[in-house]
Amino acid sequence: MNASINAGQPRTGSFSNLSVATKKAMLSGSVLALLYAVFAISNRQFLGRGNQINMLQQIVTYSIIGYGLTFCLICGGTDLSAGSSMALAGIMVVWMLRVGVPIWVAIPLALSMGILTGILNGFTIEILGVVPFIATLGTQWVYRGLANVLINGNPIYTRDIPSQAAQDAFYVLGGGRTSFWLPYSVIITFVYGGLLALVLSKSKVGRQIYACGSNPEAARLSGINTVGTRMFAYCVSGFSAALCGILVSSRLSSAQPTAGTGYELEAIAAAVLGGVSVNGGEGSILNAMIGALIMGVLRNGLNLFRVNSFWQQAIVGFILVGACAIEARRHRQSA
Amino acid sequence: MGEKPFHTGEEMVHTGEELFRLEGVSKSFPGVKALDNVSLSVNKGEVHGLVGENGAGKSTLMKIMTGVYHADAGQIYIEGKPVRVDSTRKAQELGIAIIFQELNLCPHLTVADNIFIGRPRMSGPMINDRAMHAQARRILDELGIGINTHTVARQLSVAQRQMVEIAKAISMNSRILALDEPTATLTEKEIAQLFAIIGTLRAKGVGMVYISHRLEELGHICERVSVLRDGQYIGTRFLKDITTQELVGMIVGRPMTSKFPKHERKIGPIALEARGVRRRDKLNASRYKVDVDRVYVRSGEILGVAGLVGAGRTEIMRCVFGADSAESIELELDGKPVKIRSPGQAIAHKIGYATEDRRRDGLSLTLDVQYNINMAYLPRLARFGFIDDRAGARNAEQYRQRLRVKTPSLRQITRYLSGGNQQKVVLAKWLCNNVRALIIDEPTRGIDVGAKYEVYELLNQLSDAGVAIIMISSELPEILGMSDRVVVIHEGKVNGELDAKRATQEEILYLAAGYNLLEGKAAPTLSDRSAAAV
Numbered sequence: 001m002n003a004s005i006n007a008g009q010p011r012t013g014s015f016s017n018l019s020v021a022t023k024k025a026m027l028s029g030s031v032l033a034l035l036y037a038v039f040a041i042s043n044r045q046f047l048g049r050g051n052q053i054n055m056l057q058q059i060v061t062y063s064i065i066g067y068g069l070t071f072c073l074i075c076g077g078t079d080l081s082a083g084s085s086m087a088l089a090g091i092m093v094v095w096m097l098r099v100g101v102p103i104w105v106a107i108p109l110a111l112s113m114g115i116l117t118g119i120l121n122g123f124t125i126e127i128l129g130v131v132p133f134i135a136t137l138g139t140q141w142v143y144r145g146l147a148n149v150l151i152n153g154n155p156i157y158t159r160d161i162p163s164q165a166a167q168d169a170f171y172v173l174g175g176g177r178t179s180f181w182l183p184y185s186v187i188i189t190f191v192y193g194g195l196l197a198l199v200l201s202k203s204k205v206g207r208q209i210y211a212c213g214s215n216p217e218a219a220r221l222s223g224i225n226t227v228g229t230r231m232f233a234y235c236v237s238g239f240s241a242a243l244c245g246i247l248v249s250s251r252l253s254s255a256q257p258t259a260g261t262g263y264e265l266e267a268i269a270a271a272v273l274g275g276v277s278v279n280g281g282e283g284s285i286l287n288a289m290i291g292a293l294i295m296g297v298l299r300n301g302l303n304l305f306r307v308n309s310f311w312q313q314a315i316v317g318f319i320l321v322g323a324c325a326i327e328a329r330r331h332r333q334s335a
Numbered sequence: 336m337g338e339k340p341f342h343t344g345e346e347m348v349h350t351g352e353e354l355f356r357l358e359g360v361s362k363s364f365p366g367v368k369a370l371d372n373v374s375l376s377v378n379k380g381e382v383h384g385l386v387g388e389n390g391a392g393k394s395t396l397m398k399i400m401t402g403v404y405h406a407d408a409g410q411i412y413i414e415g416k417p418v419r420v421d422s423t424r425k426a427q428e429l430g431i432a433i434i435f436q437e438l439n440l441c442p443h444l445t446v447a448d449n450i451f452i453g454r455p456r457m458s459g460p461m462i463n464d465r466a467m468h469a470q471a472r473r474i475l476d477e478l479g480i481g482i483n484t485h486t487v488a489r490q491l492s493v494a495q496r497q498m499v500e501i502a503k504a505i506s507m508n509s510r511i512l513a514l515d516e517p518t519a520t521l522t523e524k525e526i527a528q529l530f531a532i533i534g535t536l537r538a539k540g541v542g543m544v545y546i547s548h549r550l551e552e553l554g555h556i557c558e559r560v561s562v563l564r565d566g567q568y569i570g571t572r573f574l575k576d577i578t579t580q581e582l583v584g585m586i587v588g589r590p591m592t593s594k595f596p597k598h599e600r601k602i603g604p605i606a607l608e609a610r611g612v613r614r615r616d617k618l619n620a621s622r623y624k625v626d627v628d629r630v631y632v633r634s635g636e637i638l639g640v641a642g643l644v645g646a647g648r649t650e651i652m653r654c655v656f657g658a659d660s661a662e663s664i665e666l667e668l669d670g671k672p673v674k675i676r677s678p679g680q681a682i683a684h685k686i687g688y689a690t691e692d693r694r695r696d697g698l699s700l701t702l703d704v705q706y707n708i709n710m711a712y713l714p715r716l717a718r719f720g721f722i723d724d725r726a727g728a729r730n731a732e733q734y735r736q737r738l739r740v741k742t743p744s745l746r747q748i749t750r751y752l753s754g755g756n757q758q759k760v761v762l763a764k765w766l767c768n769n770v771r772a773l774i775i776d777e778p779t780r781g782i783d784v785g786a787k788y789e790v791y792e793l794l795n796q797l798s799d800a801g802v803a804i805i806m807i808s809s810e811l812p813e814i815l816g817m818s819d820r821v822v823v824i825h826e827g828k829v830n831g832e833l834d835a836k837r838a839t840q841e842e843i844l845y846l847a848a849g850y851n852l853l854e855g856k857a858a859p860t861l862s863d864r865s866a867a868a869v
Contacts, residue, residue, distance in 0.1 A: 020701075020748070202724070204717040211710055214699035221658055221696055222711040222764065223682035281701045 021284045024275025028290045035294065039301035046304055049181060056186045057251075059296035061086075061244055061260075063189050065267035066274075066288040067196050068240030071233040073271060074200070076213040076280030077125065077132040079234060079264065082241040084143035085117040086260035090245030091147050093170075094255040097161045103169050107246060114242025117143055118235035125234070126227045140264075148257045155256040158249070174250030185247045192243065196236070197285035205232050213280030269320045270295045277327065353415065354379045354542040355431075355511045360409030362395055369395045373409075373568040375561055377511065377542040382533060384553040384560035384574070385546045386586055388783030391563040393546050397513050400544070401433045402426035413511075432504035433513040440496055442489035447471035449488050450503045474502050478532050492645075494525035501532060505541075512536065513544040518552060519781060522643040522809075523844060530556055548781070550582060551812070564588055587784050595816030596788065598795045602819060603634035606803035607686070607772040608667040609655050615662060625650045625661065626827045632772065632803040637794060639818030639835060640807040641843045647827035648807045649691055652774045656688040657681045668771070682711055687765030689758075691776035691807070697761045698749050705731040705745040708763045734763035738793065755786025762793060772803040779813060791817060811840040825849045 039046045065082045072079045089110045096106040117139065124135040161167045176184045200206040208229040211219035220226045241260075249255040268278075274291025276283030295316065302312045356376040362369050370392045377383045387393050398404040400411070402420040411418055413429060420426050440449045447468045448455075456467040471484040480498045488496060497517060504512055514533075518526045533556055536543065545557060553560055554574055562569040562585040569585050583594070608631035616624040625647050632638040642648045654661040657675040666673050668684055675681045681688070690697040698707050708731040709716060716727050731745050738759040742752055749760060758778070765773055778794070779787040794817060798804055808814050814821055818835040823846035831846040 198721075203721045204713050205720065207706070207709075207713055207722060210702060210706070211699055214701045215696065217696035218690075218699050219710070221656075221678050221688060221690060223677075223679040224710070224713075225677075225679060281699065 020277075020282050021275060021287055024282075025284065025286045025290055028274050028287065028294065032290055032294050032297065035297050035301065039297065039304070043301070043304045046301060051300065051304070053177075053181055053183065053186075055296050055300040057183050058299065059292045060185045060189045060247060061263055062267050062270045062292040062295055063193060063289060064240050064244040064247070065237075065260075065263050066271045066292050067193055067285055068237030069264065069267050070271050070276050070283055070285060070288040071196075071200065071209060071236040072132070073268070073276050073278060074213045074280060074283050075209040075230050075233045076216065077230060077233065078136060078268070078278075079121060079237040080133065080136040081117060081121060081140040081143055082237055082264035082267065083260035083262060084140045084147065085114055085238050085241035086245035086248070086263060087255075087257055088117065088143045088147040088150075088245070089114050089242035090249035090255040090259055091150055091156065091257065093246050094156050094158055094161075094249050095150060097158070097166055097170060098156065100162060103166050110246055111239060111242050114238040114240070114245075115235045116238070117241070118238025119231065121238065122231035122234040126230055144257070151255075151257060153257055155254050158253040170250050171253060172250075174247040175253070185251065188243075188247065192240075193285050193289055196240075199236075200285055205229060209233055210281055213282075215281075266295065267292075269316070272327070273320060273323050278324075352379060353377075354381075354413070354540075356412040356415075357396070357400065358410050358412070360396070360399060360406045360411075362399060362404060362406050368566050370399070370406075370563075370566045371568075373563065373566075375544070375568075375571075377544060379540045379542055380537040381558060382537065382543045382545050382556045384557035385544050385563070386548075386550065386553070386560060386582070387563035387569075388586060388785060391586075391783075392566040393563055394515070395566075396563070397433055397515060397544070397546070400426070400511075400513060401431055427507055427509075430508055430510040431513075432507060432509035432511070433515065434497065434500045434504065434517060435515050440488040440491075440499060442487070444488055445484065446475075446482055446486050446488065446491070446499050447484040449499055450474065450484075450506050452503075471502070471506075474506050478502060478505065478535050480532065492525075493520050494522070494528065497521075497529065498532065501536075505536075509541070511542050511544075513546070515546045516548065516781070517545070518547065518549060520644065522645070523847075524643070526552065548783070549810070550579060562586055583784060594784075594788070594812065596792050596795055598798075600635055600637070600795075600798050600819055602636045603801060604670075605631050605667075606634040606636075606669060607632050607655075607805075609651075610665040610667075612651060612654050612664045613662045614650060614654055614659060624827050625654055627651055627829055630822060630829060632805050634801045634803050635798050636820065637798055637804045637806055637818045639814040639821040640805060640824060641809075641811065641814045641821055642824035642830075642847050644809060646824045646847065648824045649776055650827070651824065652688065652776065652805060652807060655681075656686060656774060658688065682768060685769060685771035687711070687768060687770035687773045689761045689765060689773070689775040689778070691780070693754070693757050693761055698757060700750040701748060703746045703748055704735070704740065704742050704752070704760055707749050707760050708734055708745075708767060711764050712767050730767055731763075734767050738763050738766070739789065753783075753786075755782040755789070758782055758786070758790060759793075762790070766797070770802060772805070773797065774805045774807070776807045777809065778806060779808075779810070811843055814843065815840065823847050 045051055065086065068082060069079055092113050093106050093110040096109060097103065121136055121139055124130050124139065125132050158167055158170060161170070172184060174185045178184065178187070200209065208219065208224045211222070211224055212226050212229050216226055245260065248259060270291035271283065271288045272278060272291065273294050274287035274289065276287045298316065299312060302315065354377055358374050360373045361371050373392065373396060375383070375385070375396070385393055395404065399406045400420065402423045402425050405421060411420055418429055420429065420431065441452065444452070450471045451467055456463045456470060468484045475482060475484065478501065480502060482491065482495055482498065488499065491499065517529060521529060533543065545553070547553060557574055559571055559573055560582070561571040564586065608629070609627065610629050612625055612627040613623055614625040616622050630651070640648050650659065653659040654664055655666065657677045657680055666675055673684055675684065678688070694700060699710070705728060709727045712730060713722065716722050728745065735742065735745060740759045740763065741756050749757060752760065778790050782790070794804055794806070806817060815835055815838060821833045821835050821838055821843065822829050823831045823833070823843055825847055826849065830849065830851065833842060
């Protein structure tokens with residue numbers, strides 16, 4: 001009988017008791033450490049405080065959008081509209097501030113806008129039954145279009161906000177730094193990540209998200225509200241995109257209708273690099289975080305070595321395909 | 336049943352000289368010796384039974400035969416000449432083919448395309464469809480299979496797909512065929528068709544290795560049977576010289592007095608009753624797939640639900656559980672009317688449903704044991720929306736021990752458990768919810784004899800505790816051995832109810848085929864058993 005348990009399967013030991021996501025996090029974590037070490041040794045500027053902070057600030061977008069996408073990917077879906085939702089929320093918040101809406105109203109409203117985009121995505125997928133890829137490809141254009149409509153296709157600037165106090169307060173979010181130079185946006189990224197990690201790993205709805213992605217029918221027959229669960233995941237994605245949009249327009253002191261174009265794809269790439277499975281049911285916020293860090297370190301390091309941005313694109317693409325090939329191999333072996 | 340020798344006495348096709356022989360085959364995986372010095376020989380025109388519990392090494396042996404795995408030691412002979420089977424391609428050239436349990440057809444292609452997949456008939460650079468269909472037709476006719484070669488594979492029934500697989504093997508001039516549990520998902524009628532095809536193959540001199548958990552059917556088509564246990568070769572016997580009990584003894588390694596634990600049940604009042612359950616057929620809206628006037632189960636009772644595959648047994652119970660929506664349904668739980676519109680509501684009313692196909696919709700195979708056990712228990716592990724992990728681990732551990740789930744740890748991914756242990760995980764998921772009523776669909780499909788016995792004991796314990804159990808099963812001995820009462824479903828309707836203590840397999844088959852005992856027609860005599868029982 002023992003043979004039937006163990007035949008051809010990983011042997012039991014403390015390592016094999018770790019979840020797949022944790023193992024992948026360890027793997028991608030060591031890749032990250034290696035990359036970091038290589039750049040640190042080979043380039044003087046890399047470890048400089050200015051560069052380190054710059055690097056962290058660059059990963060804010062991948063990470064926050066990546067968290068939301070991690071929720072979607074784990075429950076077996078995807079969200080290609082995240083970049084557009086981000087632009088829409090960024091424009092909404094600046095637009096509202098410009099017409100004199102107080103900041104403590106404008107930001108929650110923009111965040112709710114993000115949740116609304118998630119609800120619309122969820123509705124299209126779960127109620128209308130459109131496959132996630134197509135549904136969110138469509139809403140990607142819808143949200144981008146709305147963002148353009150709202151400001152007639154031209155960027156808007158925070159310097160046009162009537163109240164100077166509101167201008168300053170808004171800038172602090174994305175552009176401000178603590179006394180030890182750490183940007184608030186980076187702190188927000190990690191605190192928000194920690195919060196979502198808690199929701200995903202310890203909450204009831206978090207468990208349900210894994211169940212939905214691993215085997216939707218088994219989840220439904222176990223009494224799990226699969227429609228509501230996936231709706232929740234899309235809302236997290238929409239909310240994350242909105243948060244990201246607010247931070248970016250704050251840092252840049254402007255909002256552009258083209259902001260965030262293609263960010264959802266970079267975020268998916270980062271999440272997958274970190275070990276989130278595109279097949280659903282596997283992954284964690286830690287994976288998304290590490291993936292975003294790998295992308296950030298890589299981009300930053302290549303910049304320091306003056307590798308031109310077209311080559312950078314190609315290199316990141318190669319690495320992504322390579323990571324997916326390793327993942328696919330693992331899947332074949334365990335199947 | 337157990338005392339009767341297997342050999343039914345019907346004429347056996349004369350088997351010729353030796354076609355195929357494996358000698359002293361061993362195979363190790365890291366940490367496990369999967370096969371240890373196993374030998375097996377098949378004659379021309381012979382159907383050679385291969386039995387053993389799950390994990391005994393049958394599949395590994397098949398994979399060595401067909402070149403998927405390489406043996407560490409041992410030799411394969413075809414017609415006395417030593418051969419090397421070092422790839423699946425080589426196996427194909429040597430005429431060895433296997434019909435897997437999970438069928439491997441391309442669902443969007445036609446029957447002919449599937450038969451000649453990878454080696455289409457060409458004229459010049461173009462595929463010659465007409466020649467291909469004609470040739471496919473010839474092969475199918477030779478085997479007595481009446482399937483249109485233009486039919487798209489996904490429209491075929493499981494049985495028909497299997498036939499196409501066999502035709503595909505024959506089209507490659509296979510002389511040695513391994514059949515891995517071919518009857519597991521077939522109805523009685525389809526099994527008869529399959530056996531007819533096997534008969535045709537025997538007449539052509541094809542040698543077959545026939546793996547099955549259903550010991551009864553071996554008697555119908557095999558002359559010899561070989562037994563594996565824990566990778567060891569236990570022996571080969573002529574079925575006419577051996578009883579069921581002896582064979583089961585060889586398989587499990589201990590004498591087994593009965594396949595079903597003896598049990599006296601204390602039956603209480605009606606626990607769950609469904610009336611007027613109607614659901615239309617998805618493929619044909621003018622007829623009802625489910626059309627049941629009344630079905631009920633009492634507390635502490637096991638209600639067996641028999642019927643042919645496709646009769647609507649599972650569909651009825653899915654309506655009761657709220658997994659599918661019914662056009663009309665009235666439910667009463669302990670005498671009180673209840674409304675159930677979703678599995679979630681059914682679970683809130685303490686009804687559980689262990690599905691027919693564990694891998695498809697019973698388990699999340701990529702998640703661990705603890706996760707799966709707690710899956711329907713989450714609402715009670717949650718405090719303010721967050722999960723109490725320690726309570727979850729305690730709950731899972733308690734049921735792991737109670738059900739004796741063999742797993743290295745609660746963190747083991749369920750995909751790596753054996754079929755029997757996976758089934759126990761499914762049961763644990765429902766037991767920890769203190770179910771009032773449990774619907775269990777094919778409780779022992781694809782699990783080995785030892786684990787079967789444990790599942791039966793568990794069902795008995797549950798009924799002792801007053802749980803009302805509805806057991807859907809295609810295995811008639813299981814229906815008769817475990818149930819108190821049997822309802823037989825035919826075309827979505829209850830076509831009769833029998834007292835399990837007095838019912839016979841023939842009566843059930845008779846009702847399942849749409850006849851009605853009350854109309855005074857006698858059951859057709861299939862064997863001496865029905866005569867003895869009437």
